Amino acid sequence: MKIATVIVTYNGMKWIDQCLKSLVGQSEIIIVDNNSSDNTINFIKDTYPDIKLFAQNENIGFGKANNIGISHALKNDADFIFLLNQDTVIEKDTVVKLQEVATANTDFGIISPIHSNGDSTSLDLSFLYYINNGCPDFISDSVLGKKKKAIYPLKMVNAAAWFLPKKTFEIVGGFDPLFFLYGEDDNFCQRVLYHNLKIGITPSTVIKHDSGNNYKVDFPKGSKDYYNKFLNRIKVKFADVNSQDFRKINKLKRHFLKEALLSVVKFKFNEFRINTTKYKLVDKKSLENSVSQNKQVGKKYLV
Known part of the structure; x- marks a missing residue:
């Protein structure tokens, strides 16, 4: 073998x-x-x-x-x-x-x-x-x-x-x-x-x-690492082929949009930028495509 x-x-x-x-x-x-x-x-x-x-x-x-x-x-x-x-x-x-x-x-x-x-x-x-x-x-x-x-x-x-x-x-x-x-x-x-x-x-x-795993690290809000960690969690949850969570992506995007608008009313402009960025980062189409493709049998992503 x-x-x-x-x-x-x-x-x-x-x-x-x-x-x-x-x-x-x-x-x-x-x-x-x-x-x-x-x-x-x-x-x-x-x-x-x-x-x-x-x-x-x-x-x-x-x-x-x-x-x-x-x-x-x-x-x-x-x-x-x-x-x-x-x-x-x-x-x-x-x-x-x-x-x-x-x-x-x-x-x-x-x-x-x-x-x-x-x-x-x-x-x-x-x-x-x-x-x-x-x-x-x-x-x-x-x-x-x-x-x-x-x-x-x-x-x-x-x-x-x-x-x-x-x-x-x-x-x-x-x-x-x-x-x-x-x-x-x-x-x-x-x-x-x-x-x-x-x-x-x-x-x-x-x-x-000898792992330096940073899964417990809280990165500064608004930093590149902060958004990367946020997006990875979104992908793990909503690209899971075993769940139906991808159907709730629009609801999640509306949540971030609502939070962004509330931040403006409260004059919290940094929170506005963070929630607006999160709204833009959540890509419904790519998550749906991932779920659809990964349910198929075959050597996808390999050449």
Whole structure:
């Protein structure tokens, strides 16, 4: 069985050597670099010349970059694709263990190892959030010292280390280009479940994830990061193929328009600008198109 690991890099010199050292010899490696401005590209070329590297001329985002690597892997007959973040370190037998679990559980479209933080002192905070909210059996078995199952189903796990059979991409497609950074893994999981595949975590192997996830950060109102975070949340909610929320987009836009008008009456002109911007950012057509396309079976977004 052929396994290809796809890694998206962006200014990854802090992590990439440790990541690749832990991975070399376990699978074929494909790297898509999002126009790093540090030495990431030259380092990979000089130190790991056998790795297939796709260097981009601009930062095309996490999902689109992954789609390039996934497409190359599928064209070269990969049976499984391991999507791995640049800020991770895996165990020496991680890939073979993930393959064993995936081969024995063919109804799963995504399988993830356990994620610790970068120094293995605790679970990664994002991973902990998802198991706290969707995987009580794993928590109970771990705390009570019970024999752990090979795999535990849940509805969502962050995409730091996803092991996927090729059929997942043949049914679900690649990452939706509606998302640039953050939210693309939520959207992909929604689609996996819609197409009757399962998502699971396996305690058979643990990866270190030196994550700098900013999902709890409150950005200054009106800043670029503030609007990006707002828009990602809108996309995750209203582009969910499992819900009918996209039908409520007009109501949401009317809400922001009303709030903008009220702000003028109250002489709160900064609030007026914020709500007007939100009104303009919510694009009903793109959200509806995303839902419609993602309900279809096929290798969409992949070439």
